[in-house]
Amino acid sequence: MRILLLGSGGREHTFSWKIAQSPLLTKLFIAPGNAGTLQHGENINLQGSDFEGIRQFVKDNKVDLVLVGPEDPLVLGIHDYFLSHEDIKDIPVIGPCKQGAMLEGSKDFAKAFMKRNAIPTAAYQTFTKETIAEGFAFIDTLQAPYVLKADGLAASKGVVILNDAEETKAELHRMLIDNKFGTASNKVVIEEFLKGIELSVFVVTDGISYKILPEAKDYKRIGEGDTGPNTGGMGTVSGVPFATPDFMKKVEDRIIKPTISGLKRENIPYKGFIFIGLMNVAGNPYVIEYNVRMGDPETESVLPRLKNDFVELLQAIGTNSLKDITIEIDEQVTATVMLVSEGYPGSYQKGKVITGIDKVEGSIVFHAGTSLNAAGNTITNGGRVLAVTSYGATLQEALNRSYANIEHIHFEGKSFRKDIGQDVINFK
Numbered sequence: 066m067r068i069l070l071l072g073s074g075g076r077e078h079t080f081s082w083k084i085a086q087s088p089l090l091t092k093l094f095i096a097p098g099n100a101g102t103l104q105h106g107e108n109i110n111l112q113g114s115d116f117e118g119i120r121q122f123v124k125d126n127k128v129d130l131v132l133v134g135p136e137d138p139l140v141l142g143i144h145d146y147f148l149s150h151e152d153i154k155d156i157p158v159i160g161p162c163k164q165g166a167m168l169e170g171s172k173d174f175a176k177a178f179m180k181r182n183a184i185p186t187a188a189y190q191t192f193t194k195e196t197i198a199e200g201f202a203f204i205d206t207l208q209a210p211y212v213l214k215a216d217g218l219a220a221s222k223g224v225v226i227l228n229d230a231e232e233t234k235a236e237l238h239r240m241l242i243d244n245k246f247g248t249a250s251n252k253v254v255i256e257e258f259l260k261g262i263e264l265s266v267f268v269v270t271d272g273i274s275y276k277i278l279p280e281a282k283d284y285k286r287i288g289e290g291d292t293g294p295n296t297g298g299m300g301t302v303s304g305v306p307f308a309t310p311d312f313m314k315k316v317e318d319r320i321i322k323p324t325i326s327g328l329k330r331e332n333i334p335y336k337g338f339i340f341i342g343l344m345n346v347a348g349n350p351y352v353i354e355y356n357v358r359m360g361d362p363e364t365e366s367v368l369p370r371l372k373n374d375f376v377e378l379l380q381a382i383g384t385n386s387l388k389d390i391t392i393e394i395d396e397q398v399t400a401t402v403m404l405v406s407e408g409y410p411g412s413y414q415k416g417k418v419i420t421g422i423d424k425v426e427g428s429i430v431f432h433a434g435t436s437l438n439a440a441g442n443t444i445t446n447g448g449r450v451l452a453v454t455s456y457g458a459t460l461q462e463a464l465n466r467s468y469a470n471i472e473h474i475h476f477e478g479k480s481f482r483k484d485i486g487q488d489v490i491n492f493k
């Protein structure tokens with residue numbers, strides 16, 4: 066099987082690491098990839114938005130299956146593009162069509178979908194520039210803190226949480242009238258604040274049946290104790306103590322089943338991953354958001370725990386035979402700590418030489434923002450640089466391994482959070 070993987074982050078290095086372990090693989094291409102994906106396949110200089118270029122590449126190189134890592138190509142309609150071209154329409158694309166991708170691409174669409182399908186989520190209303198006065202009035206009916214969400218994709222920055230009603234109204238004005246997030250904030254969802262602890266749940270579906278992958282907890286803020294600005298994710302753990310069988314049954318019955326049946330009932334074909342970001346509010350799950358892809362860095366903790374042949378799983382999604390797959394999960398838990406560039410998520414420098422990855426023992430180093438320079442050195446090429454994942458009998462053991470190995474890795478400005486996993490380890 067010849068596979069083309071789209072994307073260039075830690076998620077994609079992890080996908081390529083897992084795909085390369087399959088005896089079913091004959092050739093893996095990654096577009097555009099990073100210095101880590103090079104260990105498992107051939108990097109191709111193509112962007113996920115270049116549909117015509119991808120079509121040509123797929124034909125020239127006899128690609129049998131396309132796996133889409135990030136959301137943008139899906140929201141732009143890459144799957145629909147394949148289906149509408151006779152010469153590539155039979156090549157499975159793992160990732161939903163444009164309509165399904167709106168679960169991530171439009172917060173208003175996702176909220177309305179949840180409401181129609183009685184899926185627990187925060188109460189909300191959606192406003193536009195024409196209805197801003199109603200938005201102000203709605204804010205007055207809510208208790209602080211206030212949650213504002215730009216409807217469209219806004220590079221993880223579209224959610225604003227504020228404590229003061231007047232400040233919230235000013236922010237709503239900036240979003241709707243001053244186009245703070247461009248067209249992404251033409252509509253703004255205002256919703257009730259959910260108090261609890263977050264969990265990332267991952268589901269794969271071929272549109273008919275579904276399977277649940279290991280859950281994870283993500284650490285989004287830059288600072289220890291969950292302080293400071295949001296990032297793409299500073300670390301994850303998988304094997305989350307509060308995700309007990311009882312809690313996960315609630316997630317499956319109240320969220321996963323109605324999501325899959327809602328997609329079917331609404332004739333939204335969906336093949337790929339559904340990433341449910343949820344809040345555990347006093348033992349009950351509420352959806353915060355859907356993503357139509359795997360999480361990053363959640364993938365770096367989740368996939369190492371999946372014992373299945375990943376290519377077989379992808380093939381089953383493509384051929385509508387997911388029901389025949391039994392998901393097998395490693396008993397061990399995992400912890401991932403992200404090494405980032407100094408200054409991230411603000412401005413940061415690139416091009417710093419990375420050394421010491423070869424000294425790492427007992428952990429897996431997944432590359433996120435890296436590339437090779439002309440001299441063949443691995444250099445930093447992004448805010449999130451490397452993800453260091455370890456297995457353990459307990460989360461603390463896995464964390465200790467990752468933190469010990471991080472000491473071997475050097476690049477100028479290397480930064481990381483030292484408290485990954487501590488909240489769930491101590492969660493009561």
Ligand code: AMP
Nearest residue numbers: 187212221224256257258259260353354
């Ligand atoms: P998102 O960009 O949708 O992932 O949201 C960013 C973060 O905002 C989430 O991970 C939550 O921590 C927080 N958040 C979003 N919606 C709510 C909500 N209704 N209540 C509490 N926190 C929220």
Ligand code: GLY
Nearest residue numbers: 297298360361362
């Ligand atoms: N780690 C969160 C995300 O992938 O959106």
